[in-house]
Amino acid sequence: MIDVGHSLILVGVMAVVIAFLRFSPFLAFPEGRKRPKVITYLGSVLPYAVIGMLVVYCFKNVSVLKYPWGLPELIAALWVLGMHVWRRNTLISVFSGVALYMVLVQLVFV
Amino acid sequence: MTKRTLKRAFKDSLPILAGYLALGMGFGVMLQSKGYSFWWAILMSCTMFAGSGQYAGVDFLATGASVLTTAVMTFIINARHFFYGFSLLDKYKGAGILKPYMIFGLTDETYSLVCSTELPDDIHHKRYYFFLTALNHSYWITGCTLGAVLGEFLPFSSKGIDFAMTALFVVIMVEQWMNTKEHLPALLGIGTTVVCLMIFGADMFIIPSMVLIAAELLLFRKKLDPESKQNSEVTADD
Numbered sequence: 001m002i003d004v005g006h007s008l009i010l011v012g013v014m015a016v017v018i019a020f021l022r023f024s025p026f027l028a029f030p031e032g033r034k035r036p037k038v039i040t041y042l043g044s045v046l047p048y049a050v051i052g053m054l055v056v057y058c059f060k061n062v063s064v065l066k067y068p069w070g071l072p073e074l075i076a077a078l079w080v081l082g083m084h085v086w087r088r089n090t091l092i093s094v095f096s097g098v099a100l101y102m103v104l105v106q107l108v109f110v
Numbered sequence: 111m112t113k114r115t116l117k118r119a120f121k122d123s124l125p126i127l128a129g130y131l132a133l134g135m136g137f138g139v140m141l142q143s144k145g146y147s148f149w150w151a152i153l154m155s156c157t158m159f160a161g162s163g164q165y166a167g168v169d170f171l172a173t174g175a176s177v178l179t180t181a182v183m184t185f186i187i188n189a190r191h192f193f194y195g196f197s198l199l200d201k202y203k204g205a206g207i208l209k210p211y212m213i214f215g216l217t218d219e220t221y222s223l224v225c226s227t228e229l230p231d232d233i234h235h236k237r238y239y240f241f242l243t244a245l246n247h248s249y250w251i252t253g254c255t256l257g258a259v260l261g262e263f264l265p266f267s268s269k270g271i272d273f274a275m276t277a278l279f280v281v282i283m284v285e286q287w288m289n290t291k292e293h294l295p296a297l298l299g300i301g302t303t304v305v306c307l308m309i310f311g312a313d314m315f316i317i318p319s320m321v322l323i324a325a326e327l328l329l330f331r332k333k334l335d336p337e338s339k340q341n342s343e344v345t346a347d348d
Contacts, residue, residue: 002171002172002173002174006174007146007150007171009177010167010170010171010175010177010180011150011153011154011157011158011167011171012157013177013180013181013184014154014158014160014163014164014167014170014180014181014184015157015158017181017184017185017188018158018159018160018163018184018188018191019214021185021188021189021191021192022191022192022194022195022213022214022216023195023213023214024192024195025192025194025195025196025198025199026195026199026202026209026213029199031203031204035199037337038328038331039196039199040199041327041331041334041335041337042196042324042327042328043196043197043198043199043200044197044335045295045327045334045335046193046196046197046295046323046327047197047225047226047286048286048290048293048295048296048299049295049296049298049299049302049323049327050190050193050194050197050221050299050323051222051226051279051282051283051286051296051299052283052295052296052297052298052299052300052301052303053190053299053300053302053303053316053319053320053323054190054218054222054279055276055279055280055283055300056300056303056304056307057190057303057316058275058276058279059276060307060312060315061312072270073273073276076273076276076277077276077277077280080276080277080280080281081280081284084280084281084284084285085284085288088285088288090122090125090278090281091121091124091125093277093280093281094125094128094274094277094278094281095125095128095274097273097277097280098128098270098271098273098274098277101270101273101277102269102270102271102273104270105269105270106267106269106270
């Protein structure tokens with residue numbers, strides 16, 4: 001551990017940067033002010049694109065070139081996908097997928 | 111109505127409960143292994159409330175990184191959060207005194223639920239978003255603190271439990287897919303990010319992905335936005 005003072009400053013810097021990123025759209029387009037239609041348009045289509053981005057983001061450290069070639073992630077993700085199309089129950093889809101993934105990485109692909 | 115709203119928020123937050131406890135504990139274990147007590151876990155989870163940001167933060171603290179390095183790297187790692195507010199300008203409008211906290215707590219998971227959940231009329235929408243944010247935050251603080259207290263003496267192997275986050279995003283993607291006929295935005299999001307990941311690598315791909323996705327969505331605006339044909343480019347915000 002480095003000194004307490006510098007650590008506190010770094011935590012403060014990180015908190016401010018993260019808050020800045022989250023607040024800036026709201027600060028740029030405050031309530032009751034006119035805003036360009038293009039912003040409303042982007043706001044309506046971004047959720048679909050962002051969820052796609054986040055799914056890929058979850059797999060960013062998976063290597064398909066070395067053992068186990070991303071198989072646990074692929075199998076469990078396909079399970080969740082199929083389960084959700086079939087039952088359409090978020091809790092069942094998520095928790096059965098987690099259980100399957102834990103079995104795969106702890107017992108199958110070891 | 112408040113009770114029903116809280117109950118609904120709690121039910122919807124359950125996948126995040128599992129994911130945040132697991133990811134938070136992973137962070138806590140890492141942090142205490144670098145010589146930081148659980149007070150630091152509480153401080154960071156309360157003020158930052160960011161998974162990948164806090165994981166990277168452990169490195170900055172442990173190596174005594176400079177203020178500039180820490181600021182720039184945190185900006186790159188969390189840049190995706192810049193997108194989230196644009197979809198919530200109307201949903202969070204009029205939330206009053208709760209609004210700053212709701213914006214502060216806009217994590218990937220909270221954002222995904224807020225922008226994809228269809229709420230019935232007997233649920234107080236703004237309060238639901240607030241409860242969801244606060245519940246998720248409490249899970250995160252609990253996970254981070256537990257990890258730092260227990261250290262490496264976890265009672266069971268939780269390896270793989272963090273897949274709850276991936277599974278939740280996959281579920282939300284399926285829901286979005288089945289609720290719309292227009293799949294171009296989703297396909298652009300996935301395709302662009304995969305290509306950027308291959309070109310720029312796991313550490314640098316998010317910002318190029320964001321810039322390209324925004325550019326592509328603007329390029330396809332005529333096709334995707336029925337209102338773009340109207341003359342006025344400015345709309346009243348009410």
